[in-house]
Amino acid sequence: MAVRTAKISDPVGLHLRAASRIVQVAKEFQSEITIAYDGVETNAKSILGLASLVARYQEPLELRAEGPDEGAALDALVQLIEVGLGEES
Amino acid sequence: MxxxxxxxxxxxxxxxxxxxxxxLVVNPNLGQKTDAPAEEHRRLDLALSETRRQLEELRTQLQDRLGQDHATILDAQLLILDDETFLGQVREAIDDQRLRAEAAFSRAMSEALVPLDLSGDALFRERMTDFRDVEQRVIRALSDHVSTLPTLxxxxxxxxxxxxxxxxxxxxxxxxxxxxxxxxxxxxxxxxxxxxxxxxxxxxxxxxxxxxxxxxxxxxxxxxxxxxxxxxxxxxxxxxxxxxRRQGAQRRLAGLQTLPAVTTDGHRIALSANIEVPEEIDIAVRNGAEAIGLVRTEYFYFRHEVLPNEDEQLGEYLDVLRRAQGRSVTFRVLDVGGDKLLAAVGGVREYNPFLGLRGARFLLANPEILRTQLRALYRASVEGPMRLMLPMICDLTEMLAFEDHARRVRESLLEEGHDFDTEVPLGIMIETPAAVAMAEELAARAEFFSLGTNDLTQYVLAVDRSNLRVSRFAQPQHPAVLRAIRDAVRAADRGRIPVASCGDMGSNPVLAMLLIGLGVQGISASAASIPALKEAIRSISFADAQAWAEEATSLSTVEEVDAFLRNKTHGLLREFVSRSKASGGDREPGDEA
The missing domain is CATH 3.50.30.10 (Phosphohistidine domain)
Incomplete structure (x- = not known):
């Protein structure tokens, strides 16, 4: 089990485009990945789950992964949430 | 009663x-129950894959036209269709609460969206419409799989x-x-x-x-x-x-089905059908059409909300050719504009659409649409003989541009190793006064002419046929129209190319005789009118038809033409003249019931 925290770098928060990117990246990994925000936990591979987190700019997300590629999965997702999302929009 | x-x-x-x-209309809000959950899972799967197909198609189109950025919304919507967590909830509702697929999907979606709704954040709430859009699509797709028509x-x-x-x-x-x-x-x-x-x-x-x-x-x-x-x-x-009364005539006409359309003095006319939807071909063949003289391809575009891609079009065109069973099929490339706006390509309402961006002008201004259609059509040519036709041509420049597009499409298909008929004849519609004036030059390039009498009539007589205040003036038997047809036919003869008619004028037996007299070698008309046309052709001589056409063309007014036709057709044509009038209203007094 790997656990990491990441702050949302995108000023509009975890909007649709960002959530799509997270799902797409998460699906590249075999591990079970969850993302928790404000006490609610969801599957990182579920677009509706991520959208319903209503996570905002600069807020911390807690990422957990379990599986053969858990480390790599969290590396990629943290990078995406802290840097990639902001750059993209 | x-x-x-x-x-x-x-x-x-x-x-x-x-x-x-x-x-069966299923209201997703009513929570109708089912006692066959397996059937609901099957319907859901079908609807999900149909929605996926629609969204992928839409994404490709948006990407091509607007760039990757605009396609991202669709990426998110597509992810919903693969969202196992969410779909798990939908399936649970079907199994546990015995809900129909519509209600199960709709409820799971509403539950998932509650946090967004409560967030009070405008941006987040806006996002809900994108999710709701997917829900609408899935529910619409489900309604297509509700029930099939009963066997009659x-x-x-x-x-x-x-x-x-x-x-x-x-x-x-x-x-x-x-x-x-x-x-x-x-x-x-x-x-x-x-x-x-x-x-x-x-x-x-x-x-x-x-x-x-x-x-x-x-x-x-x-x-x-x-x-x-x-x-x-x-x-x-x-x-x-x-x-x-109708059945008597129908029985008589049915006997003509296998007989050729030939005049009493042995002049053969190619009688073919105009079609819009593939099923019409079966009807046309049954009625004795020897070819399909006009396929209006607009239908294949209008039935899709977005432009059909090459493979989808290919499938439709193959279907058309298969149904024609070896008969020649003349496809008219997309003719939009005028009265036919194509929403999928951002059809713009024009002040004067019949003089606007339509037909050849539209296609040459949207070469990627023309190219895709030509690729699909050429690839379909393996299935049977076909001809390609460009609408609304005004002059040689447009004809040459069309030829050029067709040549480039053939070259790239050859390069890609596709099998197709490289010698599909390329022809044009003659439906503008400009094309009539330039018919000599056009006949030197085009491989056939087809007279679009509806548009030719409206442009020669300057009558907007969709304007009810003037549409009664749109009379194809007007000497001005007859003379335009005569000139176009002469140019085709000099250029040694075939000329046929594919307008409504040819569906009327009397007016069809004028067309034949003017020298058209083929008449393409609605499938339903073919038996009566054949009977008319078999009841007159070509020499008479020529004499009538010459006389009618020399007259000064449309009233004179009408009077002349009434007189001339009194003998031989009496029977089908009365029938063609009857088709407008054969009722007796008191039928209003």
Missing amino acids: ESFRGIVASGGVALGPARVWRR EEPCILVSSDLTPSETAGLDFEKILGFCIDGGSDTGHTAIIARSLGVPALVGLRRASQEIRHESMLALDGELGVVHSDPDPAVIRRFESRIR
């Missing part, structure tokens, strides 16, 4: 039992709220006496099929499918636009006598 009034989409008279077909056991009048193309495609046409449709329009799919079949159809009947009882007797009047349920005995008798 109860009567319902609608809009006539196809003329004729019918008497028979009602087959009422009500589409005996001849009947089909009564329905509306019929989708996939529903009509499955019908046994032999059993259809007529159509009564609550919604619809006279340009819709059912209307086209009904006209082709030559059976009456009323649309816009509003609540008829709710109020007409299954198996009740119907008297359908496709002239007055009214249908009576449980008609009085007197009304039944009147309808029976009207139907008998």
Whole structure:
């Protein structure tokens, strides 16, 4: 089990485009990945789950992964949430 | 007896039992239960894959036209269709609460969206519309898989709220006496099929499918636009006598099916059919069409919300050629603009659409649309003989540009190793005064001419045929139109290329004789009109037709032409003249019922 925290770098928060990117990246990994925000936990591979987190700019997300590629999965997702999302929009 | 009034989409008279077909409407808010959850899972799977297909298609198109950025919304929507967590909740609702797929999907979606709704954040709430859009698509797709049309056991009048193309495609046409449709329009799919079949159809009947009882007797009047349920005995008798009169003629015409369309002095005319939807070909073949002289390809575009891609078009064109069973098929490339706006390409309402960006102009301004269609058409040519035709040509520049596009498409198909007929004839529609004036030059390049008499009439006479205040002036027998046709036919003869007619003018037996007299070698008309045309052709001599055409063309006014035709056709043509008038209204006084 790997656990990491990441702050949302995108000023509009975890909007649709960002959530799509997270799902797409998460699906590249075999591990079970969850993302928790404000006490609610969801599957990182579920677009509706991520959208319903209503996570905002600069807020911390807690990422957990379990599986053969858990480390790599969290590396990629943290990078995406802290840097990639902001750059993209 | 109860009567319902609608809009006539196809003329004729019918008497028979009602087959009422009500589409099962599932309201996702009502939470209807099911006792067959497995069936609901199957429907859900079908609807999900249909929605996925739609969204992927839309994404490709947006990406091509607007760039990757605009396609991202669709990426997110596509992810919903693969969201196992969410779909797990939908399936649970089907299994545990025995909900129908619509209700299960809708409820799971609402639950998932509660946090967004409560967030009070405008951006987050806006996002909900994108999710709701997917929900709408899935529910719409589910409704297409609710129930299929019943098999028709005996001849009947089909009564329905509306019929989708996939529903009509499955019908046994032999059993259809007529159509009564609550919604619809006279340009819709059912209307086209009904006209082709030559059976009456009323649309816009509003609540008829709710109020007409299954198996009740119907008297359908496709002239007055009214249908009576449980008609009085007197009304039944009147309808029976009207139907008998028509049947006599139909039986006589049916005997001509396998005979050639040849005049009494041995002049052979190629009699073919105009079609819009593939099923019409079966009807045309049954009626004795020897070729398909015009396929209006717009239909294949209008039935999609977005532009159909190359493979989808290929599938449709292969279907057309297969149904034609080796008969030559002339495809007219997309003719939009004018009265046919194509929403998928951002159709813009123009102030004067008939003089606007339409036909060849539209295609040459949107070369990627033309290219995709030409690729699909050429690739379909492996299935049977075909010809390609460009609409609304004004001059040689457009003709050459079309040839150039076709040549480049052929080159790239060859490079890619596709198998196709490299010598598909390329022809043009003659439907503008400019094309008539330039016919000599055009005949030197084009491999055939087809006279589009509807547009030619409106442009020669400067009459907007969609404007009800002037449309009565759109008379193809006007000497001005006849002279334009004469000139175009002469140019085709000098250029040694074939010339046929594919407008409504050719569906009228008397006017078709004028076209033949003017020298057209082929008439392409609606499938329903082919038997009567064949009878007319077989009842006159080519020499007479030529003499009439020459005389009519030399007259000074349309009134003189009308008087001349009334006189001349009095003898030989009397019978079908009276019938062609009758098709406009053969009712007796008192039929209003």
